[in-house]
Amino acid sequence: MTFIQLGLNQQLQDNLTALEYEKPTPVQEKAIPLILQGRDVMAGAQTGTGKTGAFALPIIEQLVKAPRADKAVRALVLTPTRELAQQVKKSFKRYSKGTDLFIELAYGGVSLNPQIDALKNGCDVLVATPGRLLDLLFKGTFDLDALQFLVFDEADRMLDMGFIVDIKRILKRVPDSRQTMLFSATFDDAIIDLSKRLLNKPELIEVAQRNATASQIEQIVYNVDEDKKRELTSFMIGSKNWQQVLIFVRTRQGADVLAKEMCKDGVKTAAIHGDKSQGARDKVLEEFKSGKTRALVATDVAARGLDIAQLNYVINYELPYIAEDYIHRIGRTGRAGNAGHAVSLMSIDEEWLLEEIEAIIGDKLPQAWYPGYEPDLTKTSSVKKNSKSAQKRRTRERASGKRQSGSNKHRNRSGGRRR
Structure with missing residues (x-):
């Protein structure tokens, strides 16, 4: 299987060639066609298996075909931490080189005002942590009424960090007609329950034994x-x-x-x-x-x-x-x-x-x-x-107390949320 066979446009193929990506990884091979078909996806794959490309590439492919309305956010990627948000944005920028897509980033721990200025006219793709996203929404910086794609990256970690309340608040602000993708390295009962709230008849993708470690x-x-x-x-x-x-x-x-x-x-x-x-x-x-x-x-x-x-x-x-x-x-x-x-x-x-x-x-x-x-x-x-x-x-x-106090600490520092 090649990226050409997956149906990606020539600009994306050129960018992947420049990045020395020769062929899609197993999770990309399975996820990209389904996402291009408009299906909701629930994917289990370990870190380092190319999962960011599995959702970023088909999202970019579809976004370049239609112009963005003023102040609209068309794709939202939620991540549990600032470091992961930065990495996901970097991947979107590399994959979309040569297009006119605007990729923006929002996370806590830094001043809110520069992010408000950057997002006042919307963007094509917003990569954000849940707490900072809600801060921006509460201030009326933009809305998510025109959202087409919603991605939960490392959803298991978001639950571990106590973001379920923030996720519920975000879901109230996104249209039901969106296409949703959930990526998680592990599946447990909490993830299964979350998927039922988020996804509409999802396709399940597992590229290895559930909760397995990488063989290499x-x-x-x-x-x-x-x-x-x-x-x-x-x-x-x-x-x-x-x-x-x-x-x-x-x-x-x-x-x-x-x-x-x-x-x-x-x-x-x-x-x-x-x-x-x-x-x-x-x-x-x-x-x-x-x-x-x-x-x-x-x-x-x-x-x-x-x-x-x-x-x-x-x-x-x-x-x-x-x-x-x-x-x-x-x-x-x-x-x-x-x-x-x-x-x-x-x-x-x-x-x-x-x-x-x-x-x-x-x-x-x-x-x-x-x-x-x-x-x-x-x-x-x-x-x-x-x-x-x-x-x-x-x-x-001790572990329960540590996780609870850690969650409270994040919330107290940010007036309710911050990662």
Whole structure:
């Protein structure tokens, strides 16, 4: 299958050739014809499989055929984070080069007024986070009465971040006649319920086993004592000469502490999380992409939307409380068919988290001891005396409280919403 066979116009084909896209990915091959036919689509695909092109290309194809009315927004793409919004806009700009389409961006964390000025006459495509979109709508900057296309990108993450109320408010402002597309790396009951509200007789697209991890990612779990994790992380990066390593932790404070300690180990490391300003986050990311920073410690929310070419290594310094987050984390590597390596460091009290991850992905992950960092077995027996169910309950309570407080924090900072 080629892009020509998918029915894209010559300008789009030329742009794809210039970008060295030789043939569509599986999700593009399945989604593009359906979207061009006007069908609603519910697609499951891991990060890095070309899902942005799967909805951007057919939307552009249809938008160039008709002029835009004054102050109209014709296509709206909702993303959970600022970083992902920036990446999606960049993709739309590259794909639509040579056309007269206007692509605009709206997200929180920066001044509202420049975005109001940019959008006062509408645009062809608006990529936005839910909170900032509502801020602009409440101010009467534009309306969505002429909206033709509505896309929910990484819908599972939007639900995790507590955006369901904002989504309901947005749905009240869009026409029923729109064409809707929902893309998600994972499917659970919440996503299925959301799809019933959003979509009209959708076509279901799954390019891999549901909730599966990318096959080209080599995964390994090292059993290690909690107090040896940092030392092992720095040792692996240094001894193996790894460059551009993305490290996941659960909390913002944990990200800052780990980055500081790894710098002391001689590994130039920075942290990225929601407490940093947008300017600081952009600077940290640019230094990481350029190679000035060797390792980047990130929380799950901050890492969404990061698109780093040739990122080969992801380290789960702490296993995630939410099993689906494992899929999102390691999906940062092994993108676009490239090989990737995902290393998880598991202490004895995280074993149940690994069990839940394996249940989600439907596979057992290989485990090993890293030479020189074998766990202290005298500690193991005492730790395992704790009831497994009690450990789950305490950890889930912490995770639930963290997610709830995090959601409230985002809302309090922005008068109701902000990402």
